[in-house]
Amino acid sequence: MRAPRGLPPASAPMSTEWFRRRFLHRVPSWGRGPSEALGWRAGLEDAVGSPEPPACGRAGPASPLPYRRPKFLRVVAPAPRPHPYPDPQSRPRPVYSPAPDRPLPWNAGYAEVINAEKSEFNEDQAACGHLSIKHRELGDDEDQEWMILCQEEYVTGCYWALFDGHGGPAAAVMASNILHGCLRAKLEDIVEGILAPQPPMHLSGCRICPSDPLFVEEKGIQAQDLVIGAIEKAFQECDTVIGQKMTATGQSGGCTALAVLYLEGKLYVANAGDSRAILVQRKGTRALSSEFTPETERRRIQHLAFTHPRLLANEFTRLEFPRRLRSEDLGQKVLFRDYNMNGWGYKQVEKSDLKYPLVHGQGKQARLLGTLAVSRGLGDHHLKVLDSDIHIKPFLLSIPEVTVIDLEQQEPEEEDVIIMATDGLWDVLANEQVAQLTHTFLQNNRHDPNRFSELAKLLIHRTQGREEGTWQQSSVGDVLVSYDDVSVFVIPLYHKKQKSRDS
């Protein structure tokens, strides 16, 4: 975390130099760039080369968490290097995948890369595994001895998650260690409700009003709504724990989180940030998540500044303009948008409009308070606008949006998969391109047991300008090349169906 360096007095005009220093020179490295956090580096050096670095809990309360790759990837050698690349500086980085003898849940595929022009540290993180949720079956009559008498069972689920860090990999590493534990705890809190034929009005199962089941039915409350509620709570708790750990260890940074959870016949896709999951089926492709950025959440962010103007410390303007205004614009009617507008209007420029806009830029350049490129995620508890005491965190949400797929109704076919990836993939490939590559690859590789990881690798190669085993220079043709870390999970859905039938 950078120490605040003092602001120009609120009433003083902000100089171009001040704006340049705050918003132009260093900003590009903040939003999604390489780590500069000192606390992080200290931990990093301790851990590099350690095949099993200590887990967060074991590192002690004051030790920064070490940098490391996902557990399922740790004994993996990099994929073979490509043929000599013309310019060693821009040589594509190696793509990593799990060892074929260590299959992931549902035989899912995975691959990751640190792309060109980045530091040697990957800010993405991944996690996956099985979840066991304890279930204490209570009798109709709860009594003092239920702790002894109750039958303890387990409800099992599966979990895959991607975390895309910024301001260093610390938050992403923490989240990959913590989120599944938060999920399990929150699901255990409500597991009786999930397993009942209908979620009971009272978790204890007692019925205070005879028509309670009717009220629940009228509201349309189903077991999946309890799971969604638990996921929402788990993300919030994970964020709180990350904040505590960051404070205790003097680390900084944040991350996005995209998690897929399988439980009781349904898949839950929870997203907070700008990663993306899509469902690729023979019959069509559909997005399972939407991105949360300063642009997509402009209205929520502007509304918060409207209700709590002090959060801007008189330094930013809540209004959106096509560009930052100058003194020459004073008195003119210029294009603007406020929190309550989807359309654009014209506003006569006043002096206060010359401040830097709360949400500024567009597309990948859009920034919240000139600083951050995402508006949801975990961490960033201590992040401030450069040279100021303005906190970013109040504008961020840790709560994900959750989409549900009912696999029992879905009837997945053989090559139906979910592709989930960090934004580095989607920056250069559209959903339909990914779907097309997926169809072609899976049809041509029906008998390769490792085909889902191979597909993940293929998708990543495409972000490097690599075409079907050969390398292309990024400047050749119209192939887009990603300069970001990229991580991809490919989750086959048919596998689950087969497994259910077999078991």
Next chain:
Amino acid sequence: MRAPRGLPPASAPMSTEWFRRRFLHRVPSWGRGPSEALGWRAGLEDAVGSPEPPACGRAGPASPLPYRRPKFLRVVAPAPRPHPYPDPQSRPRPVYSPAPDRPLPWNAGYAEVINAEKSEFNEDQAACGHLSIKHRELGDDEDQEWMILCQEEYVTGCYWALFDGHGGPAAAVMASNILHGCLRAKLEDIVEGILAPQPPMHLSGCRICPSDPLFVEEKGIQAQDLVIGAIEKAFQECDTVIGQKMTATGQSGGCTALAVLYLEGKLYVANAGDSRAILVQRKGTRALSSEFTPETERRRIQHLAFTHPRLLANEFTRLEFPRRLRSEDLGQKVLFRDYNMNGWGYKQVEKSDLKYPLVHGQGKQARLLGTLAVSRGLGDHHLKVLDSDIHIKPFLLSIPEVTVIDLEQQEPEEEDVIIMATDGLWDVLANEQVAQLTHTFLQNNRHDPNRFSELAKLLIHRTQGREEGTWQQSSVGDVLVSYDDVSVFVIPLYHKKQKSRDS
């Protein structure tokens, strides 16, 4: 407006009697029921029978606005009465349509009815007509004499709108008189921006920064965004004017607003409330609006109560429960939702949770503060919770959601129409049923010049249990019958295309 009658002290426990009086006895008639406003009745008697009642402005600042039907309907006799109905009390009310010799813009169809079990006054209102937007074309060099030199032109558009009143028809009548004027004024404010090849950064057309057009292009700002912004502003201004007129004339009530605007090749569908517009085409049907009710806007409403708890005056709970909680629920973990949850969770019940919920009930019974069934619209400036000083207005939005259809790209075919109607229609007919009735009717009535009004009538007859010219009893079969006012516009799109080609 009802005078506040005094609350029980905030700290005192709320008696069952108090709850019954406030929420049970009178509530059903509040949300969408017949008018009880005294100010309204006074005006009503003055105007009944007058073929051209005075317009709002002419009535003087202190005179309540008289009750009246839409202008285009005033010289119309009711449709012929049906055959004698078994029970005169439940005899279907007559359906009104414009006279065939007074066509509406685009030869649109219209019909309206006061359905069974309602008062003799229709709380729905409608308006339509042509809009002329003045355009002062400025030269490149604006000078002192532009007022004399400028060329004054008109941009013309069309407008159809439905207003569904509650707490009396006053707000709906006012809105039907005012909204199109507000729209015209707001469009005139920005018409130069609409007519330019690209909306200019500065409305004056001057270019302060050479790359201003690039900034506007990068933001993707188009002329339609200016129109959307103008519509949003117009609804807000209309709401402000209604508030002023209500205060001046001692009237009360509110209304929803659904407006369709045609301008420069595009249709804009703006909705604030629970009316609905759908596009019915041979190739499919799609909703052009979504409904704004306490249920659909639960999170926004709860969030406002979270940031401004004083609005609940310690009398309501922000949380949603499947039913209102009782003292027997204390200490139990019950199903609940807060503003930041899409899913449901369990919460241990505390004393404060026993208050009446801010949003309560489901479907057509859902109420905001136990009072209102819609969460967006115009008016309601003085509406308070019965027996209290708690205002409803802070929770309401007057801003519509706007959907755009580009008719140039749409290539409308012969029987493509927009059906817009108040909620009374959609309560008993699904979109697909309306589309099916539309297809069948238009295919069978190709040469009737009045077929769009005939279709509007047919749709209304269906809400009365009438089947193709015969009457059914509401209790017979599974035909749903509406007890609400219903108004329907049918706007043909092919007509516009033909007209453009002809002209």
